[in-house]
Amino acid sequence: MRPDPGGCCCSRRPVRANSCVANGEVRNGYVRSSAAAAAASAGQVHHVTQNGGLYKRPFNEGFEETPMLVAVLTYVGYGVLTLFGYLRDFLRHWRIEKCHHATEREEQKDFVSLYQDFENFYTRNLYMRIRDNWNRPICSVPGARVDIMERQSHDYNWSFKYTGNVIKDVINMGSYNYLGFARNSGPCQEAAAKVLEEYGVGVCSTRQEIGNLDKHEELEKLVASFLGVEAAMAYGMGFATNSMNIPALVSKGCLILSDELNHASLVLGARLSGATIRVFKHNNMQSLEKLLKDAIVYGQPRTRRPWKKILILVEGIYSMEGSIVRLPEVIALKKKYKAYLYLDEAHSIGALGPTGRGVVDYFGLDPEDVDIMMGTFTKSFGASGGYIGGKKALIDYLRTHSHSAVYAASLSPPVAEQIITAMKCIMGQDGTTLGQECIQQLAENVRYFRRRLKSMGFIIYGNEDSPVVPLMLYMPAKIGAFGREMLKRNIGVVVVGFPATPIIESRARFCLSAAHTREMLDTALKEIGEVGDLLHLKYSRRRSVPLLDRPFDEMTYEETED
Amino acid sequence: MATVAEQWVLVEMVQALYEAPAYHLILEGILILWIIRLLFSKTYKLQERSDLTLKEKEELIEEWQPEPLVPPVSKDHPALNYNIVSGPPSHNIVVNGKECINFASFNFLGLLDNPRLKAAALASLKKYGVGTCGPRGFYGTFDVHLDLEDRLAKFMKTEEAIIYSYGFATIASAIPAYSKRGDIVFVDKAACFAIQKGLQASRSDIKLFNHNDMDDLERLLKEQEIEDQKNPRKARVTRRFIIVEGLYMNTGTVCPLPELVKLKYKYKARIFLEESLSFGVLGEHGRGVTEHFGINIDDIDLISANMENSLASIGGFCCGRSFVIDHQRLSGQGYCFSASLPPLLAAAAIEALNIMEENPGIFAVLKEKCKRIHKALQGLQQYVNRELPDVQAGFRKGRRTRDPIANIHWIIEKAREFQKKHLFLLY
Numbered sequence: 001m002r003p004d005p006g007g008c009c010c011s012r013r014p015v016r017a018n019s020c021v022a023n024g025e026v027r028n029g030y031v032r033s034s035a036a037a038a039a040a041s042a043g044q045v046h047h048v049t050q051n052g053g054l055y056k057r058p059f060n061e062g063f064e065e066t067p068m069l070v071a072v073l074t075y076v077g078y079g080v081l082t083l084f085g086y087l088r089d090f091l092r093h094w095r096i097e098k099c100h101h102a103t104e105r106e107e108q109k110d111f112v113s114l115y116q117d118f119e120n121f122y123t124r125n126l127y128m129r130i131r132d133n134w135n136r137p138i139c140s141v142p143g144a145r146v147d148i149m150e151r152q153s154h155d156y157n158w159s160f161k162y163t164g165n166v167i168k169d170v171i172n173m174g175s176y177n178y179l180g181f182a183r184n185s186g187p188c189q190e191a192a193a194k195v196l197e198e199y200g201v202g203v204c205s206t207r208q209e210i211g212n213l214d215k216h217e218e219l220e221k222l223v224a225s226f227l228g229v230e231a232a233m234a235y236g237m238g239f240a241t242n243s244m245n246i247p248a249l250v251s252k253g254c255l256i257l258s259d260e261l262n263h264a265s266l267v268l269g270a271r272l273s274g275a276t277i278r279v280f281k282h283n284n285m286q287s288l289e290k291l292l293k294d295a296i297v298y299g300q301p302r303t304r305r306p307w308k309k310i311l312i313l314v315e316g317i318y319s320m321e322g323s324i325v326r327l328p329e330v331i332a333l334k335k336k337y338k339a340y341l342y343l344d345e346a347h348s349i350g351a352l353g354p355t356g357r358g359v360v361d362y363f364g365l366d367p368e369d370v371d372i373m374m375g376t377f378t379k380s381f382g383a384s385g386g387y388i389g390g391k392k393a394l395i396d397y398l399r400t401h402s403h404s405a406v407y408a409a410s411l412s413p414p415v416a417e418q419i420i421t422a423m424k425c426i427m428g429q430d431g432t433t434l435g436q437e438c439i440q441q442l443a444e445n446v447r448y449f450r451r452r453l454k455s456m457g458f459i460i461y462g463n464e465d466s467p468v469v470p471l472m473l474y475m476p477a478k479i480g481a482f483g484r485e486m487l488k489r490n491i492g493v494v495v496v497g498f499p500a501t502p503i504i505e506s507r508a509r510f511c512l513s514a515a516h517t518r519e520m521l522d523t524a525l526k527e528i529g530e531v532g533d534l535l536h537l538k539y540s541r542r543r544s545v546p547l548l549d550r551p552f553d554e555m556t557y558e559e560t561e562d
Numbered sequence: 563m564a565t566v567a568e569q570w571v572l573v574e575m576v577q578a579l580y581e582a583p584a585y586h587l588i589l590e591g592i593l594i595l596w597i598i599r600l601l602f603s604k605t606y607k608l609q610e611r612s613d614l615t616l617k618e619k620e621e622l623i624e625e626w627q628p629e630p631l632v633p634p635v636s637k638d639h640p641a642l643n644y645n646i647v648s649g650p651p652s653h654n655i656v657v658n659g660k661e662c663i664n665f666a667s668f669n670f671l672g673l674l675d676n677p678r679l680k681a682a683a684l685a686s687l688k689k690y691g692v693g694t695c696g697p698r699g700f701y702g703t704f705d706v707h708l709d710l711e712d713r714l715a716k717f718m719k720t721e722e723a724i725i726y727s728y729g730f731a732t733i734a735s736a737i738p739a740y741s742k743r744g745d746i747v748f749v750d751k752a753a754c755f756a757i758q759k760g761l762q763a764s765r766s767d768i769k770l771f772n773h774n775d776m777d778d779l780e781r782l783l784k785e786q787e788i789e790d791q792k793n794p795r796k797a798r799v800t801r802r803f804i805i806v807e808g809l810y811m812n813t814g815t816v817c818p819l820p821e822l823v824k825l826k827y828k829y830k831a832r833i834f835l836e837e838s839l840s841f842g843v844l845g846e847h848g849r850g851v852t853e854h855f856g857i858n859i860d861d862i863d864l865i866s867a868n869m870e871n872s873l874a875s876i877g878g879f880c881c882g883r884s885f886v887i888d889h890q891r892l893s894g895q896g897y898c899f900s901a902s903l904p905p906l907l908a909a910a911a912i913e914a915l916n917i918m919e920e921n922p923g924i925f926a927v928l929k930e931k932c933k934r935i936h937k938a939l940q941g942l943q944q945y946v947n948r949e950l951p952d953v954q955a956g957f958r959k960g961r962r963t964r965d966p967i968a969n970i971h972w973i974i975e976k977a978r979e980f981q982k983k984h985l986f987l988l989y
Contacts, residue, residue: 102884102885104885112797112799112801112830114740114885114889115889123892134700135698135703135891137704137705137708138704138705140689142695142696143691174696175695175702176695176901181693182691182692183691184691188692192687193687196683197680198649198650199649200679200680201679201874201907202669202674202870202873202874202876202910203667203870204667204874205651205667208641209666210655210666212645213651214647237728237896237900238900239728239895239899240730240731240896243734244730244759264895264898264899265895268763272759293623296623297622309629336623338626338627338628339628372631378693378901381693382692383904384903393632393634394631396642398632403759406641407754407755408729408756409868409876412876413650414687414692414906415693415904
């Protein structure tokens with residue numbers, strides 16, 4: 001399959017070496033012959049782009065195929081669990097087994113039941129068994145190391161008791177603390193404490209009434225200069241930013257093209273707006289282009305009237321896959337078809353790019369090309385809230401028409417101060433190079449961690465530069481086992497299964513941080529290797545020879561062996 | 563044996579061919595030729611689909627012009643330039659450089675600048691930092707959150723409580739968690755915006771009844787009952803909800819809860835009560851409208867409130883029986899998919915609850931002051947009922963806008979104009 005010169009290349013044949021782009025020219029390693037490629041059914045799918053200048057750096061994203069045996073065993077596992085679930089429900093119904101979950105009041109027994117039985121089948125029978133891997137309460141700052149409160153259950157996770165012990169200094173690979181600003185000491189915390197003393201904690205009003213403090217104005221100017229846009233507006237909750245502003249921008253008669261794997265807040269915002277929603281395959285530019293073409297040519301369904309506006313909803317980093325949006329191509333498409341782009345940088349702001357300005361900075365693009373830049377302050381800034389940045393006309397419109405500005409409370413002042421201090425630190429405006437060091441440390445950590453995990457033989461999804469690292473588990477029993485084994489070894493991880501992911505693709509997700517030192521990563525990798533051997537998690541068929549730890553340049557390439 | 567049988571059939575056929583009349587053979591021959599022609603002719607669709615050529619498609623793409631992303635906003639739009647508050651938004655507030663008395667915040671108990679709250683929040687800040695860096699499911703649950711949920715449940719005398727990190731998101735996530743497509747919701751016409759968004763997200767059938775009009779609600783419920791009798795199978799799976807507010811944001815009136823509870827048991831509908839403004843205001847101990855009317859709290863299925871008013875913090879909570887509340891831990895969108903409440907805000911809320919429990923006398927004081935202000939404003943009655951300007955904050959009047967709040971602003975301005983001194987004797 002030859003790469004076509006105009007579009008991006010999606011090579012299905014296992015490519016021996018990473019293609020690198022140098023001045024638009026492609027230097028390929030040796031490519032395998034097609035006979036051998038057909039034989040390797042679990043080949044690595046390397047999306048390598050060579051777009052003659054659209055991408056200034058190689059875009060390496062891989063989603064290795066699920067091995068067939070593993071897929072079959074996963075389905076078998078779920079089948080067995082479902083059968084047992086039916087059996088247990090039967091026993092509970094006939095009172096042979098004790099029923100632990102709460103029941104309806106006696107006086108309301110003849111009301112229509114609040115929940116349908118099958119809705120909660122999954123919760124009762126599958127989720128309950130491994131419930132102790134989630135909602136783990138902590139009692140310290142969520143930095144690189146965290147203290148977890150120990151819980152015990154004597155009735156198979158139906159209820160928990162706190163033993164009073166605290167598991168100390170667990171390596172935290174689950175919190176979204178990309179730049180390490182989750183600290184309880186230091187300049188950010190001191191500034192926030194000062195503002196707390198002066199302003200208090202709450203605001204008790206909305207932006208348009210009497211809740212617009214001078215802190216908010218200061219914050220918005222800073223965010224605008226950070227992103228490189230004309231103006232910005234800050235909101236009290238990241239989720240609410242999406243769900244309350246998308247309805248203000250589009251309405252009935254507009255079209256929303258949303259990525260398959262968009263976050264629940266984007267989906268909710270799109271639904272509440274009343275516009276028509278069409279979904280394109282995850283990060284697939286051909287699918288997006290086809291939808292755009294069809295939308296403009298054929299217009300609205302049935303009436304054939306032209307669409308009022310077309311809005312493309314994408315995220316910077318997709319938190320379940322670890323993939324980065326193909327922004328140069330999306331912008332090229334957007335310009336060609338005159339659509340508007342809404343970029344949700346919840347995970348990528350602060351975490352990508354040489355100066356931490358997000359995915360626009362990472363690709364070296366112009367922030368003016370993105371119409372609406374949205375992001376949250378929760379992940380990289382260690383605070384809470386969301387923002388939207390863009391042209392002044394857009395922000396003026398949002399100031400008057402956003403639902404959040406009229407009906408919802410504004411940001412709390414100490415939280416705003418934390419964001420201001422953190423942002424100044426990243427921009428280098430506080431006079432130190434701490435921000436830049438954190439960004440570089442994060443990038444190094446990401447590269448190192450991903451390379452080591454791949455060399456150990458795990459299947460890792462996502463882009464090589466994304467700080468979100470999903471490690472595939474597949475089988476339902478391994479979800480619980482992985483979470484518990486890692487906690488025994490003093491490492492806190494996040495495991496995710498259905499319904500956040502497709503049913504057979506359950507995974508463990510690591511979130512790297514600039515606060516993780518090399519020793520912590522090494523410890524974690526050692527333990528992950530052990531648990532991987534114990535649980536037979538090293539599914540990958542393509543093991544790469546571990547490389548020296550050199551930064552990427554045109555002369556290095558990876559040798560892959562099978 | 564088979565070949566003999568075959569031969570025999572063949573002989574029969576040939577004989578029949580010879581014996582058939584000529585016109586029959588010719589007709590059959592023509593039919594066969596026609597069939598062969600149809601089989602090999604080009605297919606065509608009955609309705610000619612307009613298959614555009616590539617060039618035509620490109621032309622259409624060239625021609626299409628979208629609307630501008632946002633319509634232009636005029637410079638003197640009333641909501642464009644916000645009032646800037648310097649310093650804390652407490653009772654004495656500095657707005658746009660001018661010192662004013664604050665009648666506009668929802669700081670009902672005056673806890674916004676309480677030193678105890680600030681101290682508790684400061685202690686939490688020193689221990690936990692500011693943000694939680696994760697949703698509740700992924701290491702975002704702090705012991706402070708569990709404490710606050712416990713305290714709220716105890717305060718409201720319910721089994722369980724659940725905290726959200728934003729007040730608006732509380733009721734807007736709670737409603738779609740229970741009410742789905744096909745369920746029926748009876749809502750007051752003056753319900754606040756957050757409830758409206760929750761209903762829109764739930765895709766249920768919405769039936770509006772006139773504000774605080776129990777007869778209208780009963781009429782709707784009776785109509786629904788008649789519908790149910792026509793289709794009992796469907797009725798057995800359709801859930802019914804009545805959603806009301808304790809103290810309405812848009813009109814400032816209290817809902818008639820005892821009648822509502824009676825209707826609940828008569829027509830088998832569940833009640834969701836939104837107590838954002840009445841929590842910490844009504845009732846002897848500040849427990850809200852259920853305490854105000856003396857109703858058993860278990861009769862209300864779900865009570866939702868936000869902590870941004872009386873508790874002077876940020877966030878919201880829902881409380882009720884475990885049977886009802888526990889469901890939101892997996893299906894409340896604003897709970898599962900959003901970062902948890904910063905611990906310093908939770909600590910401030912706990913301290914505010916402490917204060918409320920320690921001196922329950924403040925609610926009586928608040929009630930007194932409200933009575934005095936209402937009496938004092940009677941003198942301005944003529945101004946209260948005048949028309950508001952049509953465009954207020956970019957929303958048309960009458961579409962559930964913040965009429966009473968705008969009223970107060972407007973009244974204060976008018977009062978200053980006429981120098982009614984007695985407005986400023988309180989606080």
